[in-house]
Amino acid sequence: xxxxYKAQPTFIDGIRFDSKKEAKRYQELKLLERAGExxxxxxxxxxxxxxxxxxxxxxxxxQAVYKADFAYWDHKQEKRVIEDVxxxxxxxxxxxxxxxxxxHPAVKIIEV
Numbered sequence: 001x002x003x004x005y006k007a008q009p010t011f012i013d014g015i016r017f018d019s020k021k022e023a024k025r026y027q028e029l030k031l032l033e034r035a036g037e038x039x040x041x042x043x044x045x046x047x048x049x050x051x052x053x054x055x056x057x058x059x060x061x062x063q064a065v066y067k068a069d070f071a072y073w074d075h076k077q078e079k080r081v082i083e084d085v086x087x088x089x090x091x092x093x094x095x096x097x098x099x100x101x102x103x104h105p106a107v108k109i110i111e112v
Contacts, residue, residue: 066096
């Protein structure tokens, strides 16, 4: 079934990416990792969403989660970077991003 936003799934290193843009960013990050500029590259890091100490849950009881595309340690900036490759900033994404920022003020999500 085609993507609602016309993104084309792409496989790199046996990993399925939701879009060509995300796959291309993965290849760029792998090069940066090999060059020693970044380390600890992580795919699909997730953040459980909560309000205070109470988890945000769907009617089904499943906990709401924000999944970014990548996380890694940037040696120049000396900090962990969270990236999300975006073609379209959906209302759901904007809400989840706002919740993550409220829960973790030090976490900055970079949109690529």
